[in-house]
C-alpha cells in the first residue's frame with residue numbers, strides 16, 4: 001500500500017514545480033495527496049489540479065484566517081457546488097483560529113472575528129453534510145496571551161451543535177495536548193500528524209497513546225520562500241519521515257504504519273468512484 005498525505009497545499013506552488021513535487025512524492029511511497037483549498041478561488045484551483053493529475057485529490061473550504069468577513073450567499077453556493085465535484089474528497093481547510101493578530105484585525109462587518117469564524121465553520125460543516133464529505137479541520141490556540149479565549153472549546157461546541165463527528169474527519173496538523181486529543185476522539189474524529197511529530201516529544205507521547213485506527217498523516221506542504229534553501233521546503237515526500245517516526249514510536253514496521261494510516265484515510269475520505277483506493281493499492 002502507498003501513503004496518503006491527507007492535507008497539503010501544493011496548489012499554491014509554482015505550477016512549474018508540480019511535476020517535480022509529484023515525482024519526489026511518488027519516490028517516497030506517497031500515492032495520493034489531498035490539496036486543500038483555503039479560499040473559494042483556491043478551492044477551485046485544487047479541483048482543477050485534481051482533474052489534471054491522477055495523484056492529486058481536492059479539498060474545498062475557506063480557512064478561518066482567510067475569511068474577509070462573513071461568508072456571502074455567493075461564497076456558500078460556490079462551495080456547495082464544488083463540494084459535489086467527484087475529485088473532492090474532503091471539506092478542508094476550515095476551522096477556528098484564535099491567534100491574536102487574526103482576531104485583532106479590523107472587521108468590515110462590525111462583528112467580532114471569533115463570531116464570524118464560528119459561523120463560517122458551522123456553515124461549511126453543513127455543506128459537508130449535504131455532500132457527504134468528512135471535515136479535516138484547523139484549530140489554532142491564541143498563543144501566549146493568558147486572557148485570550150481558547151480555540152478548542154469553541155471548535156468542540158461547533159461539533160456538538162452540528163453533530164459533525166457523524167461525518168468523520170480529522171484534526172489537521174495536531175499540536176494540542178492529551179485532553180485535546182481525547183476530545184477529538186470523543187467528538188468522532190481522527191488525529192492527523194505532520195512533521196512536528198518528528199521533533200516534539202509531547203506529540204510523540206500522544207501518538208503512542210492514541211488508538212492506531214484513529215491516526216492519519218499529512219505534511220501541510222505549502223511554498224516556503226522564507227527558507228532560502230529550496231530543498232528544505234516541506235513537501236509531500238516528507239510524509240515518509242512522519243511515517244518512520246510513527247513506526248518507531250509504536251514499535252511496528254513502516255509498512256504497517258503505511259497500511260494502517262492509509263486504511264484510516266480510506267475510511268475517512270469520500271471516495272465515491274474508488275479513485276483513492278486505486279491510488280493507494282497501486
Ligand SMILES: [Zn+2]
Pocket residue numbers: 007008009036093220
Ligand atoms: Zn493547511
